[in-house]
Amino acid sequence: MINFENCEIGNIVIHKVGNKYEGGELTISDNCFLPDDPDVISLLKNYFLSPFKKDAFYNFQAYAGELENNPVYAAVNTIFADAGAFYAQSVTIAEQLFEQSNNPNIKSGELYIVYFRNCNIEEGLCDAVGIFKSETKDTFLKIILNQHTYQLKSESGINIRKLDKACLIFNIRPESGYKVSVLDKTNQQEAIYWTNDFLGLQPSNDSYFQTSNYLNLCKDFVKDIYNKENDVPCADQIDMLNRSINFFKDAEVFSEDRFKEEVVREPEVIQAFENFKKQYETEKEIPFQPTFPVSDYAVKDEKKYFRHVLKLDKNFHVYIHGQRKYIEKGYDTARDMNYYKLYFRDEE
Known part of the structure; x- marks a missing residue:
């Protein structure tokens, strides 16, 4: 059972990944950030972590016989070994996703790389790296007070109750490809692209x-x-x-x-x-x-x-x-x- 009650967000970076097949671009953020507002932190925790409720886990696959040949595994492994490498390795992860976004059915979107502390799983407390992709935009109505009259304005943004693609890599059993939980609410073809092509995962042979x-x-x-x-x-x-x-x-x-x-x-x-x-x-x-x-x-x-x-x-x-x-x-x-x-x- 996964419990995130006492989990803390340690770092966040956002990159924009376009559709390479259609000539889209990869836009890299200059820096990481961490919101000061505790209410925003709470909303982000709920957005990122609330969908992860199952006990279905995966492991990273070894490429050519070596786990380090798997780009996402290697990047996450470096982050767990050195927190100061978080930003540089987030760029590596974004580049890997962009290279795999080479199909007309793949949507562009924002890629969030997040470092979590104190995730409570079956093996105990551990840190985790989250990789999330937001593709679906919603239209929201914003109420504005203008000279004592309320008016409405539409804005495009992210619905915090909808997470398109995500994975959490727990710092458990690195020698076996870590313990990874995956979420993909899109069609089967896109699930293969996210789980297999980008992340390079295989189901854990667990209970x-x-x-x-x-x-x-x-x-x-x-x-x-x-x-x-x-x-x-x-x-x-x-x-x-x-x-x-x-x-x-x-x-x-x-x-x-x-x-x-x-x-x-x-x-x-x-x-x-x-x-x-x-x-x-x-x-x-x-x-x-x-x-x-x-x-x-x-x-x-x-x-x-x-x-x-x-x-x-x-x-x-x-x-x-x-x-x-x-x-x-x-x-x-x-x-x-x-x-x-x-x-x-x-x-x-």
Whole structure:
């Protein structure tokens, strides 16, 4: 869990990064700054840090076998070693982003490099370097008092509740590529440009990564294999998804043997699941571990993508959260229609 309650901003610099593909320019600020007004500092902290709530982390990738060959890693590494290098390395980071802004879909914007002190994460207190890009401008109305009459004036500015692209690099495990949290609210192509091309990151093989990907494996198995094409009723598909998500909700540590026994159950389905998992690992390049700590945040994030609704023609939507034994499927020859019989004790 990330906690920024006692975090302090130590330094800020802003550069303007244009779209290199369209002939835009890189405009470098002459100096860093730190606002004197505590209210402005508080607003900036909220703008920069409030979106970071997940436990999904990344690491910097090594280029040509060396982490120092990754430009952003090298710049941040220098900043953590020498606070006096903050400005010079912020320029290096801005230049790297400008070089990667070579696509017509990439928007120009302001680039903020920020130094934070006393970030509280799982490993304890640490400093962090934040890299933020603001691309979206909003129009605001400003009230002006002119000779005892209030008037309105429009201004273009940044909405402090909207942060387009961001990352926080925590000064933890530098030898492994640091611990990095990423935010990108734009489309998939731009996310690749920000996370892969500019920052050069790869997902950390941690509890969030393992939990999230194993749940995706379960969801895709039901969609691709455990489905109607293989004579699996929709109610059974939903039951499999419910058992999967409930298993992770109840477990502190995932055990694949227990998962197969309690969730997948039937030997032929277990075999189909194992075959699908091997193919999934190869295609996605995800090495699953037989045991790992379960991330509650990953379960919460993935739960909303698990289907619980049984749609019957256009007449009924049945939400299935309980056990499969309380729902029974049949066929009425007189009506020439399928039916479901539901068993329950109390009606609310």
